[in-house]
Amino acid sequence: MTEKDLIELINTIKRQKCEKQYIETKKALGGTTKKLYDTFSSFSNQNGGGTILFGIDESTGYEVTGVYDPQDLQTQVKNAAEQMEPIIRPFFTVAEYEGKIVVSAEIPECEPENKPCFYKPAGRLRGSYVRVGDADMPMTEYEIYSYEVYRKKIRDELRTVDRASTDDFNRNHLNMFFAKLRAEKPQLANQDEQRILQLQGIVDHEKPTVAGLMLVGEYPQAFFPQLGVTAVAVDGYEIGATGYSGERFIDNKRFDGTIPEMLEGAMGFVRRNIKTAVIVNENGKRTDKPEYPLVAVRELILNALIHRDYSVHTEDSPIRVVLYRDRLVVENPGGLYGRLTIGELGKVPGDTRNPFIASNLEVMIDAENRFSGIPTIREAMKNAKLPPPLFENYRGNFRATLFSGEKAVNKIQNEDLSAEEKILLFCAEPKSKEEIAEMLHIKTPYYVVTKYLRPLIDADKLDMTIPKKPKSKYQKYFTVSQRR
Numbered sequence: 001m002t003e004k005d006l007i008e009l010i011n012t013i014k015r016q017k018c019e020k021q022y023i024e025t026k027k028a029l030g031g032t033t034k035k036l037y038d039t040f041s042s043f044s045n046q047n048g049g050g051t052i053l054f055g056i057d058e059s060t061g062y063e064v065t066g067v068y069d070p071q072d073l074q075t076q077v078k079n080a081a082e083q084m085e086p087i088i089r090p091f092f093t094v095a096e097y098e099g100k101i102v103v104s105a106e107i108p109e110c111e112p113e114n115k116p117c118f119y120k121p122a123g124r125l126r127g128s129y130v131r132v133g134d135a136d137m138p139m140t141e142y143e144i145y146s147y148e149v150y151r152k153k154i155r156d157e158l159r160t161v162d163r164a165s166t167d168d169f170n171r172n173h174l175n176m177f178f179a180k181l182r183a184e185k186p187q188l189a190n191q192d193e194q195r196i197l198q199l200q201g202i203v204d205h206e207k208p209t210v211a212g213l214m215l216v217g218e219y220p221q222a223f224f225p226q227l228g229v230t231a232v233a234v235d236g237y238e239i240g241a242t243g244y245s246g247e248r249f250i251d252n253k254r255f256d257g258t259i260p261e262m263l264e265g266a267m268g269f270v271r272r273n274i275k276t277a278v279i280v281n282e283n284g285k286r287t288d289k290p291e292y293p294l295v296a297v298r299e300l301i302l303n304a305l306i307h308r309d310y311s312v313h314t315e316d317s318p319i320r321v322v323l324y325r326d327r328l329v330v331e332n333p334g335g336l337y338g339r340l341t342i343g344e345l346g347k348v349p350g351d352t353r354n355p356f357i358a359s360n361l362e363v364m365i366d367a368e369n370r371f372s373g374i375p376t377i378r379e380a381m382k383n384a385k386l387p388p389p390l391f392e393n394y395r396g397n398f399r400a401t402l403f404s405g406e407k408a409v410n411k412i413q414n415e416d417l418s419a420e421e422k423i424l425l426f427c428a429e430p431k432s433k434e435e436i437a438e439m440l441h442i443k444t445p446y447y448v449v450t451k452y453l454r455p456l457i458d459a460d461k462l463d464m465t466i467p468k469k470p471k472s473k474y475q476k477y478f479t480v481s482q483r484r
Contacts, residue, residue, distance in 0.1 A: 001051075003095040006104050010097055012450050013053065014062050019134035021046070022458055028054040028103075029065040032076040037119035038136040040084050041129035043107035044117035045139075045147075047341050048458060050131065052077075052090075055102035066100030077105050085120045086110060112339040115147040130395070142313040142396055149311070150338045150351065156311040157214075157354040160207040161223050166197075168208060168223075173216040173258065180363050201356030210310050211356045214259050215364065221256040224315050229255040229262045229301070231321040233273040239322070254318075259305045259357070260365050266301050266321055267294070273323050292328055292402050293380035296389070299373045300330045300400050306358050306367070307398070309334025314396075328402045336393045343460035343480050345391055346374030377402075387428045388479050419452055423462070423477075430465050430476035453477055 001009070009023070019025055022043070026033045036052070043050030054077075055067040067073050074092050081088035090105040110117040116139060119127030128139040148154065174193075181196065182189045188196055197203045202212035213220040214227065221228055232239075233250040251273050255265035274291040304319045314333035322329045336342065338351025352358055361367040377389050381402065390401040403425070417425075419440055426439050433445040433453065442448055456462035457477075465476040 001093050001104065001106065003093060006093045006095040006102065007097055009051070009104070010053070010056065010064065010095075010102060013056060014064070016451060017062050019058065020455060021131055021133060022048065022050040022455075023053065024050065024134070024136075025053045025056040025058050025062065027057040027059075027065055028067045028073060029057070031068055032073050032080075036077065036080045037083065037122075037127065038129045040081060040088055040107060041117050041119060041127065042131035042136040044084070044088060044110040045115055045129070046131045047109060047460060049107045049109040052105045052107065053102065054105070055097075055100065064097050064100050064102060066097075067103055070094050070101050070103050073103055074105075083120055084117055085124075086114045086117060088117065112147075113151050115151070116144055132395075140396075145311070145313055146309070146335065146396060149353075155201075155354075155356070156309065157211040157357050158201050158204060158209050159312075160204050160209055161213060162207070164208040164213060164217075164223055166203065166206065166208060168213065168218050169202075169216050170218045170258075177216055177360075177364060184363055200360055202360075209356075211354065211360070214310070215357065215360055217258055219256070220258060226316045226318050227310070228257075229266050229305075229319045229321060231255065231266055231269045231323075233269075233323040235325065237324055237326060251323075259361065262319075263298070263302055263305060263365070267298055269321065270294075270297050270301075270323065270328070274328075289384075291404050292386070293384045296377040296380040296384075296402060297328065299377050299380075300328075300389075300402070302361075302367060303373050303400070304330050304332035304398075306361060307334065307337065307353055308332040309396075310354060310357075326404050328404075329399060330401075331397060331399045333397060335396050335398050341460055342391055342393055343463075346378065387425055390424065390479075420456060420461075423452055423456060424479050427462065427478045430478040432476050436477065 013019075013023065013025065024039045024043075039050070039052060043052075054073055055065055057063050057065045077090060077092075081090055088107060090107055093104045093106070095102055116124065116128040118124045121127070124144060125141070126138070128144050129136045130139050130143060131137075149156065178193060178196065181200070188199070191199070194203075194206070197212070198205075201209055202216065203209060208217070210224075213223060231254070232252045235250050251269065253265075253269050255262045255269070257265070270292075271290070271294070276291070277289045301319075301321065308314070308319060317333040320329070320331045322331075334353065337353040340348070340350035344350070358367070381387070381389055386405050387403040390403070392399040392401075422440065423436060426436065433449050436453070437443070437445040437448045440448060453462060457464065461480050462477050463480050464470060465478065466472045466474060469475070
């Protein structure tokens with residue numbers, strides 16, 4: 001950043017009086033803070049990295065104290081950064097603020113194949129951290145493993161199931177699988193069944209794999225009881241809400257079986273519990289319009305089944321489908337895999353956590369394995385004149401939300417929503433900072449930009465119509481999911 005950017009950032013911190021997901025303050029008046037490795041690690045491991053500001057005292061309301069010696073501080077910080085694995089190379093900026101010297105150290109995001117970045121003396125298990133709000137939290141064993149899976153190209157879908165045998169496959173499922181596979185992949189037409197099963201990841205040396213049981217098993221949950229789908233319909237806006245008669249759930253089901261069977265079961269649940277409007281045109285032709293476009297719902301559930309984590313760390317966690325009055329939420333264990341970020345969803349090809357499951361479903365149920373699921377969802381919601389979908393990635397889970405029409409628009413004014421949530425809903429179509437400030441009932445658009453819009457942009461949830469000229473008077477802001 002430039003000196004001007006640093007001074008502007010200091011003003012924002014002093015005004016808001018808080019640290020953030022991507023900002024950490026250190027006093028550094030009497031010397032360099034000794035414990036920096038946790039922040040180094042957490043910033044390196046998060047999307048976009050982060051910035052440490054030296055010379056600001058959090059304990060006195062973010063008073064600018066200045067640093068003891070800017071030259072020595074940079075040397076000490078650089079030396080500390082070399083204790084990380086991989087080594088961190090901070091970018092320093094020095095500025096004078098009200099007669100005192102402040103130093104910033106920008107910590108770049110580590111390359112995905114090198115994550116997690118950790119403190120070498122503590123080791124990977126004890127020296128890896130993740131940023132949660134304004135705190136640096138030790139990574140869980142699973143969070144560390146999720147990086148190892150990508151770095152080492154571990155295929156949990158191909159792990160064998162010792163208690164299972166090929167007798168646990170459904171013969172009808174297998175016959176249909178072989179017929180479709182030989183028709184669509186001529187290279188396999190002359191291979192025997194056992195060879196096909198090995199090549200397609202259904203077995204490994206005659207032992208069923210997780211992928212095999214989930215695709216053609218007689219009853220996969222006999223081996224993995226929680227690898228299913230739970231679905232609930234709530235007569236309210238949160239799980240704890242009750243209906244008019246005191247009921248907690250309008251409907252509550254669990255779906256077991258293979259991936260195709262669970263997909264159909266969950267789709268039936270959604271069809272049964274969403275509202276359907278009847279539209280009659282001027283010619284008397286009747287059309288049924290469901291509350292949510294079913295093609296978008298199917299893609300969400302299918303994506304969750306294909307891309308969920310099938311490791312031992314998450315085999316006790318089902319996929320969750322929750323229908324509220326105003327939204328549909330699908331959540332699966334296993335956050336975004338590999339190099340993909342939330343902002344890149346549906347725009348660039350991503351790394352696939354379970355390529356054998358994805359490839360086989362392409363044959364079995366005509367699932368498109370072309371990274372077209374997210375664009376299909378966005379387009380379906382747009383054509384239905386509904387708000388854009390919301391995608392969230394957090395600490396080992398991925399959540400997708402579809403909002404219903406009028407209720408979602410009305411929800412912008414719901415006091416239970418945070419300002420950030422209201423902005424993301426409001427900016428389904430590009431809006432100026434003045435329009436956003438008016439919606440939030442805030443008189444100063446500049447305050448809205450610094451308090452809300454910039455953090456949302458940094459979190460890759462909001463974007464600008466003119467990104468190369470952020471201060472343009474014609475600038476407008478829109479949710480990331482609206483980009484094409």
